[in-house]
Amino acid sequence: MDTLYFLQHYWWALISLLGALLVFMMFVQGGETLIFGVAKTDVERERIIASLGHKWEITFTTLVTFGGAAFASFPLFYSTSFGGAYWLWMSILFLFVIQAVSFEFRNKAGNLLGKRSYDIFLFLNGSLGTFLLGVAVAMLFSGGSYNVDKINITNGASNVISTWTNPLMGLEAISVPFNLLLGLVLLFAARSLGLLFTINDMRSDSEIFANAIARCKKSLLMSGLLFVLLFVLFLVMLFLRTGYSVDPLVGTISPVKYKYLFNMMELVWPAIVLLVGVVLVLSGLSGAIFMKESSPLNKYAFYITGGGTVLAVWSLLICAAYNYTAYFPSLVSVQDSLTLFNSSSSKFTLTVMSFASLAIPFVLAYIVIVWRKMSHSKQSY
Numbered sequence: 001m002d003t004l005y006f007l008q009h010y011w012w013a014l015i016s017l018l019g020a021l022l023v024f025m026m027f028v029q030g031g032e033t034l035i036f037g038v039a040k041t042d043v044e045r046e047r048i049i050a051s052l053g054h055k056w057e058i059t060f061t062t063l064v065t066f067g068g069a070a071f072a073s074f075p076l077f078y079s080t081s082f083g084g085a086y087w088l089w090m091s092i093l094f095l096f097v098i099q100a101v102s103f104e105f106r107n108k109a110g111n112l113l114g115k116r117s118y119d120i121f122l123f124l125n126g127s128l129g130t131f132l133l134g135v136a137v138a139m140l141f142s143g144g145s146y147n148v149d150k151i152n153i154t155n156g157a158s159n160v161i162s163t164w165t166n167p168l169m170g171l172e173a174i175s176v177p178f179n180l181l182l183g184l185v186l187l188f189a190a191r192s193l194g195l196l197f198t199i200n201d202m203r204s205d206s207e208i209f210a211n212a213i214a215r216c217k218k219s220l221l222m223s224g225l226l227f228v229l230l231f232v233l234f235l236v237m238l239f240l241r242t243g244y245s246v247d248p249l250v251g252t253i254s255p256v257k258y259k260y261l262f263n264m265m266e267l268v269w270p271a272i273v274l275l276v277g278v279v280l281v282l283s284g285l286s287g288a289i290f291m292k293e294s295s296p297l298n299k300y301a302f303y304i305t306g307g308g309t310v311l312a313v314w315s316l317l318i319c320a321a322y323n324y325t326a327y328f329p330s331l332v333s334v335q336d337s338l339t340l341f342n343s344s345s346s347k348f349t350l351t352v353m354s355f356a357s358l359a360i361p362f363v364l365a366y367i368v369i370v371w372r373k374m375s376h377s378k379q380s381y
Contacts, residue, residue, distance in 0.1 A: 085170025
């Protein structure tokens with residue numbers, strides 16, 4: 001196997017896994033949607049925000065790590081997506097910034113805007129921010145309006161390689177039903193995970209929060225059902241969708257009906273990962289809703305559902321680019337669509353980064369330790 005070919009696939013697998021972990025960590029955003037509606041008292045609201053306030057930094061760090069890994073391993077993808085769909089990503093970034101500001105200042109004495117304003121900011125981040133991130137991820141399959149001209153890198157006057165042709169700069173993606181659907185899937189996935197996390201967190205004080213836990217379980221039934229149904233609908237739309245195949249010899253890109261379904265069938269292992277992920281999600285949700293608290297499926301429902309979500313998302317992101325598939329296709333010039341081969345860094349860069357990736361297990365161990373310490377902290381936000 002060619003070394004560069006291996007490194008390109010290795011790094012797509014890694015950034016796809018980071019993307020899947022980011023979706024799991026969006027339970028923080030999902031929890032923020034509970035502060036109006038599910039939380040009825042100030043005590044319940046403060047408990048939810050305090051619990052989430054110890055985790056939001058990990059979510060933000062995962063987002064930044066995902067962006068950094070994408071920039072280093074697939075710079076053309078980074079510049080085309082993050083630079084081209086500028087207003088879409090700036091909207092997402094703004095919503096994450098007001099989240100950080102809200103956690104920092106909502107309980108500060110004499111804060112300028114008042115606690116309720118910061119709670120509204122958190123709700124906007126949890127709902128609109130999550131939705132827009134789903135829209136952005138969907139563009140890996142639905143594409144964007146851009147041209148690529150690598151010869152521009154030698155042009156001193158204008159060395160921009162990717163040029164976005166739509167003046168809305170990414171906001172036009174909101175008008176695409178396929179993108180909207182994934183946005184809703186991510187929203188209800190995050191909300192379901194947020195409900196599971198809140199139920200798990202409040203169990204230690206079940207006498208105080210008995211009513212809140214009951215409301216969470218009632219809301220979980222609706223959110224979980226919508227998550228599963230919308231995800232199934234998304235899979236149907238994805239597998240019926242026309243994708244773009246890359247000729248391994250000459251590099252030409254051509255449309256192929258049911259490309260993503262073929263990827264699952266031909267690669268096999270992503271289909272198995274997807275199936276395991278779906279089973280775990282269904283097991284976790286059903287365990288939390290229908291089983292007794294003493295049941296392992298109920299007690300560990302948050303982690304079971306979260307693990308299933310990671311596996312399901314990872315398998316889909318793998319199929320977006322593996323098996324000679326053009327990802328983030330160009331809607332104005334199909335031959336400019338991105339592939340693992342035309343958008344990656346050099347062999348040398350990918351090799352050096354691969355040595356650095358050997359530290360990932362230690363980073364994950366550190367995250368687990370920090371997670372546990374944050375979970376035991378009683379600091380309010």
